[in-house]
Amino acid sequence: MKERISSLRAALRAQGLDGFIQPRNDEFLGEYVPDSAARLAWLTGFTGSAGLAIVLADKAAVFSDGRYTLQLASQTDPALWERCHITETPPETWLKTTAPGARIGYDPWLMSANTVAKFSDAGLVMVPVANPIDPFWNDRPAPPAAAAMPHPLDYAGESASAKRLRIADIIGRDGADAVLLTDPHAAAWLLNLRGGDLPHTPIALAFALLRRDSSAVLFIDPAKIPPETASHLGHSVTIVPRDAMAETLATLRGKRVRLDPATAPIRLTQMLGDAGAITVSGDDPCVLPRAMKNPVEQAGARAAHRRDGIAMCRFLAWFAATAPTGTLTELSAAARLRECRAATPDFRAESFNPISGAGEHGAIIHYAADAASNRPIHPDEVYLIDSGGQYPDGTTDITRTLWTGPDAPPALIRDRFTRVLAGHIALARAQFPLGTTGPQLDALARAPLWEAGLDFDHGTGHGVGSYLSVHEGPVSFHKLAKPVPLAPGMILSDEPGYYEPGAFGIRLENLLLVTEAAITGPRRFLKFETLTLAPFDRTLIDPALLDPAALAWIDAYHAHVHQTLAPDLQPPEAAWLATACAPLDG
Structure with missing residues (x-):
C-alpha cells in the first residue's frame, strides 16, 4: 500500500495539487461497486461498503461509519492511514483543520454536487481531475459485461410503458421536460430490466433519461442489450453508449432537466450545463414509487x-445438531446456508455477502469472514449469521x-x-x-x-x-x-x-x-x-x-x-x- 500512496502523491505533485479525495463509490454513487471500480479498497485495503480516503503530501486519512470501526482498524495500516469516524470527524472538517485552503483534486464522476459543495464551503479549492489512480492501477479488472434482461410482468406487476407514463406525468407536473436518472436501480425498475453487473444485486449499471412524452434513453453498452431485451424495451427506448452521452444531452438545450444534486455525479451536472440545458434540482422520481x-x-x-x-x-436444524461438536467454522457454516438456499426453487444469488461471525467476530457489525480471519465456531458461544x-x-x-x-x-x-x-x-x-x-x-x-x-x-x-x-x-x-x-x-x-x-x-x-x-x-x-x-x-x-x-x-x-x-x-x-x-x- 505504501508504494501506491507514493505513486498517487507523485501524480498529485505533477498536477500542482495538495491532495486528492477517493470515495468508496463508482460513478453511480451507490453502495456496491464492481471490482473494476474498487479504487478505495485498492488504495487502502479497506473493503467496507461506506468510506472515503484523503491523501495529502505528508498525511492520509480513511473515513467510515460506526458499522466499520473495527474493520477499518483491522484492514488499514496505522503507519499510513489515520482512521476516522466519518460522523465524529467529517472529511471536510478534517481537511479544513489539516490543510486549510488547500487545492484538492477530485474525480467529478465520483462525487455529487452537494458533496463537492461541502468541501468548498470548508474553504478548500476543489479541482476536478481525471482519476489519478487509474494510470497506475495495472491489474485493474475489466468492467462487468453481463447482459441486461427483461424482468417479466409476472414479477414486476406493472409494465415498463405504464411506469414510464406514470413517472413522465410526475416530472411534467413539476415543470420539467426530462429527468436524468443516475441510479441504476431507477433504470432497472422503470424499464423492468435486471442484470448481472454486481455480485449480489441483479442490475445492469446504466444511466437513463426519461422525457416528458415518456420516451426514454438508456445509456449502456449496446453489446449488453440482446435481441430479447431490445424487443422488450420497444421503439420508445433508445440505446446509447455511455461514452456518447454528451451528444444526447446536447439535444436538451434550453430544456428543463430534473437531476438530484445529492445522488448524481457532478460531472453530469457539468455536462448538462455544457449542453445548455436548465438543470432543475429534484429527487429521483422513481425512488418512492419503487419503494x-x-x-x-x-x-x-x-x-x-x-x-x-x-x-x-x-440450515438452523443442521446447525443445532452440528454446532456443539465444535467442527464448524464461520466459512463452513455460511457455505452450508448457501447450499440450503441454492437447493431452493428460483434461487438466483445471495443478496449480500453473509456476515458469519462467531464469538468476538459477531461484535463486528459488518464482519466479513475470509481465509485469514475464519475461525472455528466453538461450543457454548454466540454465533451471528x-x-x-x-x-x-x-x-x-x-x-x-x-x-x-x-x-x-x-x-x-x-x-x-x-x-x-x-x-x-x-x-x-x-x-x-x-x-x-x-x-x-x-x-x-x-x-x-x-x-x-x-x-x-x-x-x-x-x-x-x-x-x-x-x-x-x-x-x-x-x-x-x-x-x-x-x-x-x-x-x-x-x-x-x-x-x-x-x-x-x-x-x-x-x-x-x-x-x-x-x-x-x-x-x-x-x-x-x-x-x-x-x-x-x-x-x-x-x-x-x-x-x-x-x-x-x-x-x-x-x-x-x-x-x-x-x-x-x-x-x-x-x-x-x-x-x-x-x-x-x-
Whole structure:
C-alpha cells in the first residue's frame, strides 16, 4: 500500500495539487461497486461498503461509519492511514483543520454536487481531475459485461410503458421536460430490466433519461442489450453508449432537466450545463414509487420469504445438531446456508455477502469472514449469521443469533438477547398513523436496551427492494434518517442489536411489509406484516423479561412459522422446527 500512496502523491505533485479525495463509490454513487471500480479498497485495503480516503503530501486519512470501526482498524495500516469516524470527524472538517485552503483534486464522476459543495464551503479549492489512480492501477479488472434482461410482468406487476407514463406525468407536473436518472436501480425498475453487473444485486449499471412524452434513453453498452431485451424495451427506448452521452444531452438545450444534486455525479451536472440545458434540482422520481411495492410484488415477497424460510430452517436444524461438536467454522457454516438456499426453487444469488461471525467476530457489525480471519465456531458461544437471498419475485434479508451449546447460555447473554428481541417485537407490533416516519419509530426498538443503559451504533432498519438491492431508500428506521412517511407496500428490515466488543454480538432481523391497520377512527393507521419465516433461538430467550404482549407475539409468530413451513420439511427437520417453535411457557 505504501508504494501506491507514493505513486498517487507523485501524480498529485505533477498536477500542482495538495491532495486528492477517493470515495468508496463508482460513478453511480451507490453502495456496491464492481471490482473494476474498487479504487478505495485498492488504495487502502479497506473493503467496507461506506468510506472515503484523503491523501495529502505528508498525511492520509480513511473515513467510515460506526458499522466499520473495527474493520477499518483491522484492514488499514496505522503507519499510513489515520482512521476516522466519518460522523465524529467529517472529511471536510478534517481537511479544513489539516490543510486549510488547500487545492484538492477530485474525480467529478465520483462525487455529487452537494458533496463537492461541502468541501468548498470548508474553504478548500476543489479541482476536478481525471482519476489519478487509474494510470497506475495495472491489474485493474475489466468492467462487468453481463447482459441486461427483461424482468417479466409476472414479477414486476406493472409494465415498463405504464411506469414510464406514470413517472413522465410526475416530472411534467413539476415543470420539467426530462429527468436524468443516475441510479441504476431507477433504470432497472422503470424499464423492468435486471442484470448481472454486481455480485449480489441483479442490475445492469446504466444511466437513463426519461422525457416528458415518456420516451426514454438508456445509456449502456449496446453489446449488453440482446435481441430479447431490445424487443422488450420497444421503439420508445433508445440505446446509447455511455461514452456518447454528451451528444444526447446536447439535444436538451434550453430544456428543463430534473437531476438530484445529492445522488448524481457532478460531472453530469457539468455536462448538462455544457449542453445548455436548465438543470432543475429534484429527487429521483422513481425512488418512492419503487419503494411502494404493488400487489404482485407483495405477493412475490411473501412467496420468496416462504421458500427462503424453508432453506433457513434446514440450515438452523443442521446447525443445532452440528454446532456443539465444535467442527464448524464461520466459512463452513455460511457455505452450508448457501447450499440450503441454492437447493431452493428460483434461487438466483445471495443478496449480500453473509456476515458469519462467531464469538468476538459477531461484535463486528459488518464482519466479513475470509481465509485469514475464519475461525472455528466453538461450543457454548454466540454465533451471528446475517444473510439473504435473491429470487425473481423478492429479496430477503434475515439475521439470527444462535447459542452453540451444549450447555445453557449465561444469564448476561440471555438478558442482552431478550432485550434485543423485545425491541424487535415492539417495532414489529407497532400501529401508527399515516404520515409517521422511520425516525419516529426507531426508538421503539431501542427502548428495552435503553432501560439497561445500552444501545447499538447502527440504524434499526432499511428499505429492501423487489429483486433489486437489499438496501433501498427512501425510508429507514434511523434517528438521523430523512423523515419520509411510511406507506403501504414498503418493505423494511427490523434489526436491533447489541455488541460487546471482543466478546459477542447479537442482532435479530426480520423484514416487515407496511400494510393498512384495521383501526376504526377518524385517522388512517398502518401496521406491519412480518414476512420473514424462521424461529428465534429459544435457549437465548428469558421469558421473564418479556411483557405479556411480547410473549403473545413471539408465540404467535412461532406458531405461524411452524404451520407455514413444516409441511415442506423432511421429518427430522420438521421435528426440530416443532420444538424450536413451541410456546415459551411450554
